[in-house]
Every structure is written in structure tokens, then in C-alpha cells.
Amino acid sequence: MNNKIKVERAIHNLTQEQLANLVSVTRQTINAIELKKFVPSTVLALKICRVFNKSVDEVFSLESNE
Amino acid sequence: MKPLLLPNRLKNIGWILLLPSFVAGLVFIFFENKLPNTKINVFGFFGDAILSNKLEQLFRVSSVDLIPNLIGICFLIGGILVMFSKEKKEDECIIQLRLNSLQWSIFINYSLLLFCFLLVHGLAFLNVMVYNMFTIIVIYILRFQYLLFNHTIVKDEQ
Numbered sequence: 001m002n003n004k005i006k007v008e009r010a011i012h013n014l015t016q017e018q019l020a021n022l023v024s025v026t027r028q029t030i031n032a033i034e035l036k037k038f039v040p041s042t043v044l045a046l047k048i049c050r051v052f053n054k055s056v057d058e059v060f061s062l063e064s065n066e
Numbered sequence: 067m068k069p070l071l072l073p074n075r076l077k078n079i080g081w082i083l084l085l086p087s088f089v090a091g092l093v094f095i096f097f098e099n100k101l102p103n104t105k106i107n108v109f110g111f112f113g114d115a116i117l118s119n120k121l122e123q124l125f126r127v128s129s130v131d132l133i134p135n136l137i138g139i140c141f142l143i144g145g146i147l148v149m150f151s152k153e154k155k156e157d158e159c160i161i162q163l164r165l166n167s168l169q170w171s172i173f174i175n176y177s178l179l180l181f182c183f184l185l186v187h188g189l190a191f192l193n194v195m196v197y198n199m200f201t202i203i204v205i206y207i208l209r210f211q212y213l214l215f216n217h218t219i220v221k222d223e224q
Contacts (some may be wrong), residue, residue: 028217029159038159 002061006034008052023047069161072151080147084207087140091200094137104132138199145203153214163213171206 009019016034020027023044032038033048040048049059094101109127153160178201182194 025157025159026155029157032159032217038162041158044158 001036001039001066002063003033003036004059005030005048008054008059012052014051019048019051022051069164070150071156072147074152074154074156076147077151077153080144080149080151082144083140084144084148087137087144090133090137091141094134101133105129106132141200142203145200145207149203149206149210159217160214163210163217167206167210167213170209171202174205175201 005019009016014022016027016030020030023030024047025044029038029040033040045056045060049056052059106129107127108130109125110130111125112123112128175198179194179198182191182198186194
């Protein structure tokens with residue numbers, strides 16, 4: 001699953017640590033999501049989108065083979 | 067659904083019990099004959115009475131070796147505390163690592179057991195059963211600590 005978390009973080013001027021604290025996870029988890037090593041749950045995806053004030057499909061999208 | 071996990075403070079107690087009992091277990095395996103006799107009388111279930119048709123003696127006071135039992139109890143309590151205590155910040159990514167570690171430990175445990183079924187026979191298999199009681203805990207902890215280490219060491223990209 002693709003995501004634009006890194007781009008959105010840059011737009012909102014947030015570090016991984018700050019975003020992690022806002023959605024109650026560790027910085028390593030945000031890093032793993034950005035690197036596509038971990039697919040977040042629906043709840044976490046919604047929390048992340050709420051921070052960026054975007055809808056889920058604006059931040060997350062399926063890859064062509066999914 | 068939240069997983070059933072113990073408070074983080076129990077993890078250190080778990081390590082304190084697990085590591086010495088692991089070392090003591092190894093010492094016991096290699097130097098069993100040189101250790102002093104520590105037999106004590108305890109009340110419990112003694113299955114050997116079934117073989118001799120003395121069913122009234124199933125539950126009785128009998129002499130057992132204290133050291134291996136004590137090591138086993140400490141190892142299991144320590145292992146369970148280490149396995150099931152929360153990390154300082156437990157999130158869904160850590161839960162995923164736990165699941166992966168559990169899958170690995172079950173898979174390797176039963177692969178080893180299958181291997182032993184094919185190659186180990188007779189009374190020697192009793193030893194396999196003894197070690198097999200602890201392999202799930204050992205493999206889970208090794209795998210989980212390895213994954214956790216890799217998870218924690220991330221590129222400092224802010």
C-alpha cells in the first residue's frame with residue numbers, strides 16, 4: 001500500500017516523533033509505515049488522516065498489483 | 067481486539083527469573099551427577115501408581131528432586147513474564163512482531179519435534195520431550211528480541 005505520509009508531514013512541518021505522539025504510536029512505527037514495511041490498521045490510518053485533515057484515499061492508495 | 071498482555075514492569079522481573087534459571091538449567095544438564103542430592107518430600111500426583119495397579123497411591127507424599135523442578139518453575143514463570151509483558155510503548159506494529167514471533171516459534175518447535183520423531187527413539191525421546199517444553203518460549207523470545215532490535219534501529223529520518 002502506497003502512502004503520502006512523508007509528503008504530508010513535510011507540508012504540516014511535523015517530524016516522525018511528533019506525528020507518532022499525535023496518533024499514540026512509536027516513531028519506529030511511523031517510519032515502518034512510510035517505508036511500506038508495515039500496513040497500518042484502519043483505526044491508525046484514520047487517526048493519521050485526521051492529523052493531516054485529509055480523507056484516507058488522499059493519503060493512502062493501493063498499489064497496482066493489490 | 068486488544069491482546070492480553072501484562073504490565074511492562076513485570077518484564078524485568080521476568081528477565082531476572084529467566085536468565086539465571088536458563089544458566090542453571092544448562093549447568094544441571096551437564097553436571098547433573100556432580101550436584102548434591104536435594105530430594106524433598108512433596109504431595110502430588112504420581113502416575114507410576116497406574117502401572118502397578120495401586121490407584122489409591124496416585125495422590126501421595128513422595129520424594130522428588132528439588133533442583134530440576136525449581137529450575138523449571140523459575141524458567142516458565144520468567145519466560146511467560148518476558149513473553150507477555152508489554153513493551154514501554156506497545157503499539158500495533160509491536161503486536162505484529164509478536165504475531166510473527168509466535169508463528170516462528172510454533173513452526174520451528176513442531177519442525178524440530180517432527181525431526182526428532184523421525185530420528186530419536188526409545189528412552190532418549192524422553193529428553194526430547196523435556197527440552198520441547200521450553201523451545202516455544204526460547205524461540206519466541208529470541209525472534210521477538212531480534213525483530214524488536216531491527217524495529218528500534220531505524221534510519222534517523224525526520
